[in-house]
Amino acid sequence: MTDKKAPEKEEVVKTNFIHQQIDADLAEGKNGNRVHTRFPPEPNGYLHIGHAKSICLNFGTAEKYNGLYNLRFDDTNPSKEETEYVESIKEDVRWLGFDWGDREFFASDYFDKLYDFAVELIQNGLAYVDDQTPEEISAQRGTPTRPGTESPFRTRSVEENLDLFARMKAGEFQDGEKVLRAKVDMASPNMHMRDPIMYRIMHVHHHRTGDKWCIYPMYDYAHGQSDFWEGITHSICTLEFEVHRPLYDWFVDHLKDAEYRPRQIEFARLNLSYTVMSKRKLLELVKDNHVNGWDDPRMPTISGLRRRGYTPTSIRNFADRIGVTKTNGMIDVGLLEHSVREDLNKSAQRVMGVLNPLKVVITNFPEGEVDMVDAINNHEDESAGTRKVPFTRELYIERDDFMEEPPRKFFRLAPGREVRLRYAYFVTCQEVVKDENGEIVELRCTYDPDSRGGKSPDGRKVKATLHWVSATEAVEAEVRLYDRLFNDMDPQGHKEVDFKEFMNADSLQILPKCYVEPFVKDAKALDHFQFERLGYFNVDKDTTAEKLVFNRTVALRDSWAKANKK
RNA sequence: UGACCCAUGGUGUAAUUGGCAACACGUCUGAUUUUGGUUCAGAAGAGUCCAGGUUCGAGCCCUGGUGGGUCAACCA
Numbered sequence A: 001m002t003d004k005k006a007p008e009k010e011e012v013v014k015t016n017f018i019h020q021q022i023d024a025d026l027a028e029g030k031n032g033n034r035v036h037t038r039f040p041p042e043p044n045g046y047l048h049i050g051h052a053k054s055i056c057l058n059f060g061t062a063e064k065y066n067g068l069y070n071l072r073f074d075d076t077n078p079s080k081e082e083t084e085y086v087e088s089i090k091e092d093v094r095w096l097g098f099d100w101g102d103r104e105f106f107a108s109d110y111f112d113k114l115y116d117f118a119v120e121l122i123q124n125g126l127a128y129v130d131d132q133t134p135e136e137i138s139a140q141r142g143t144p145t146r147p148g149t150e151s152p153f154r155t156r157s158v159e160e161n162l163d164l165f166a167r168m169k170a171g172e173f174q175d176g177e178k179v180l181r182a183k184v185d186m187a188s189p190n191m192h193m194r195d196p197i198m199y200r201i202m203h204v205h206h207h208r209t210g211d212k213w214c215i216y217p218m219y220d221y222a223h224g225q226s227d228f229w230e231g232i233t234h235s236i237c238t239l240e241f242e243v244h245r246p247l248y249d250w251f252v253d254h255l256k257d258a259e260y261r262p263r264q265i266e267f268a269r270l271n272l273s274y275t276v277m278s279k280r281k282l283l284e285l286v287k288d289n290h291v292n293g294w295d296d297p298r299m300p301t302i303s304g305l306r307r308r309g310y311t312p313t314s315i316r317n318f319a320d321r322i323g324v325t326k327t328n329g330m331i332d333v334g335l336l337e338h339s340v341r342e343d344l345n346k347s348a349q350r351v352m353g354v355l356n357p358l359k360v361v362i363t364n365f366p367e368g369e370v371d372m373v374d375a376i377n378n379h380e381d382e383s384a385g386t387r388k389v390p391f392t393r394e395l396y397i398e399r400d401d402f403m404e405e406p407p408r409k410f411f412r413l414a415p416g417r418e419v420r421l422r423y424a425y426f427v428t429c430q431e432v433v434k435d436e437n438g439e440i441v442e443l444r445c446t447y448d449p450d451s452r453g454g455k456s457p458d459g460r461k462v463k464a465t466l467h468w469v470s471a472t473e474a475v476e477a478e479v480r481l482y483d484r485l486f487n488d489m490d491p492q493g494h495k496e497v498d499f500k501e502f503m504n505a506d507s508l509q510i511l512p513k514c515y516v517e518p519f520v521k522d523a524k525a526l527d528h529f530q531f532e533r534l535g536y537f538n539v540d541k542d543t544t545a546e547k548l549v550f551n552r553t554v555a556l557r558d559s560w561a562k563a564n565k566k
Numbered sequence B: 001u002g003a004c005c006c007a008u009g010g011u012g013u014a015a016u017u018g019g020c021a022a023c024a025c026g027u028c029u030g031a032u033u034u035u036g037g038u039u040c041a042g043a044a045g046a047g048u049c050c051a052g053g054u055u056c057g058a059g060c061c062c063u064g065g066u067g068g069g070u071c072a073a074c075c076a
Helices: A017-027 A049-064 A083-096 A107-123 A134-140 A158-170 A219-230 A239-253 A279-287 A302-308 A312-322 A333-347 A449-454 A518-522 A559-565
Strands: A036-039 A068-073 A104-106 A127-130 A179-182 A197-201 A215-217 A234-238 A263-267 A349-351 A357-362 A371-376 A386-391 A394-398 A418-421 A426-434 A440-447 A468-470 A475-482 A508-516 A528-531 A535-539 A548-555
Touching: A017 A049, A017 A234, A017 A263, A036 A049, A036 A219, A036 A234, A049 A068, A049 A083, A049 A234, A049 A302, A049 A312, A068 A083, A068 A107, A068 A219, A083 A302, A083 A312, A104 A107, A107 A127, A107 A158, A107 A179, A107 A197, A107 A215, A107 A219, A127 A158, A158 A197, A179 A239, A197 A219, A219 A234, A219 A239, A234 A239, A239 A263, A302 A548, A312 A333, A333 A528, A333 A535, A333 A548, A357 A508, A371 A449, A386 A468, A386 A518, A418 A449, A475 A518, A508 A518, A508 A548
Parallel strands: A036 A068, A068 A104, A234 A263, A349 A528, A357 A440, A475 A548
Antiparallel strands: A127 A179, A179 A197, A197 A215, A357 A394, A371 A386, A394 A468, A418 A426, A426 A440, A475 A508, A528 A535, A535 A548
């Protein structure tokens, strides 16, 4: 040993352009050196992996700078929003491992303040009531390349505007009859600045404010102000809001007297290959029964991934790895899968299970005897200990692990060949039993009693170790295998073709009769296992006292299958 | 015939005030292995969209292109 100390392995803290901008803000002493972020979901659907990226970014950033983060529901459109969604969102964020403490807010908390501020803007000649129809307003808005024209109601007096707005609130008008608009600039090259609508009339019951209001603020009018009132310093959102930023700033500019101001920064939303990532499309899959609910294990929703067997750690590591930029890209699902394998490899209880059973009779093993052999629970974690697995005369092995005429590189069982049954014995295939159709129905093997534990008694080697299960002691289970929901890398990237055209008809495969070692008998929903040599599986919530149901989270890497494909 | 944004190996991200392009996933070798997993060792793969300019020196700065994205809900 040298006396030079090895350099501490520096934890490479990944940075990103947002952190760099925050560093710059801090260097300038902005906002009293506070960093305060928020995650602002609209409670109109379930959270997906894209939201997880945003949550990790927003909340992770606050944690990095010892700041605070809020959870705020953007509930300004009661026609789409429901309490069910509020609950699922909270559950998902909590599951990911974030605790927002008492900082749980709703845009609807600010309806009164928002109203007052609107009145103020009217008084300052910065907002007006427009009587026109949606069609008329839309026609006047112009196009991206042609400026808009001003509404005939734009020059209404302050008094008239105040009166009309009060009556809008009082419910004197029908839906769509009037709107409140900000008076900005109809000739702006930015469409969002062309007198955006601040309030619309909606006689709709709100999940929190009930029937108190019949006018509701629009996103652009509510968001920045909510940020301001909560003391948010960095309002991180996705790229499509970039063109809204001047409007965000416009409203905040008129929210006077403070040496503090929130700043909107945009990043690229997550795109994952072979799936879709918009609430609208996911809702469509659910509503039209292309999947079995929001938490279908094939869905990229947080609840779907959870049910599928993904862990919070794996998702957060994934979010870390993909980084944060303004580049629109496409992340390979393989990276997500790598993240779960990595996490589960360290923690998952190992167990043996046979998906496609092939019966094996050990002809020289006494009938009725049960030999409890020792098995290691997790080679990656010695503290996980060992367990006993019953070995009997009749067993099941995986059909794929036997070939009557094995090709060159097939190491597994074949006529006359000896292999190891993991943790148990060396066995040799003596006879292949077929039915009248020529189907292999049973293998008759002999075992070497001296190889108990799977150790070769005389130093002889076998090229394969197979997983197995006792035909008489094993537990039956249903196993659900999942494949990508879509066959196309980018199902929503085809302008002419509906994304559903690319759905993978074989995304769900149900194996009703699999066998698992008795150890799993009392497993509870969401418990994770590695079925040795197969993959990671978890207990599905459909499991009952009578029937165990497993989901395959992800298969193990399989270089044999890969080599075989070529 | 607008505004705003983006452009680095196959994919995703790095590159301190301009200084010989780094990491992860994937791919391919080989070793170890009672999981064809894990782990370990190694390799291939971009000269940074294009064209100019500034500079001793440009992925980083400037100009002009090209390609892609976003914006015309009383959605968020």
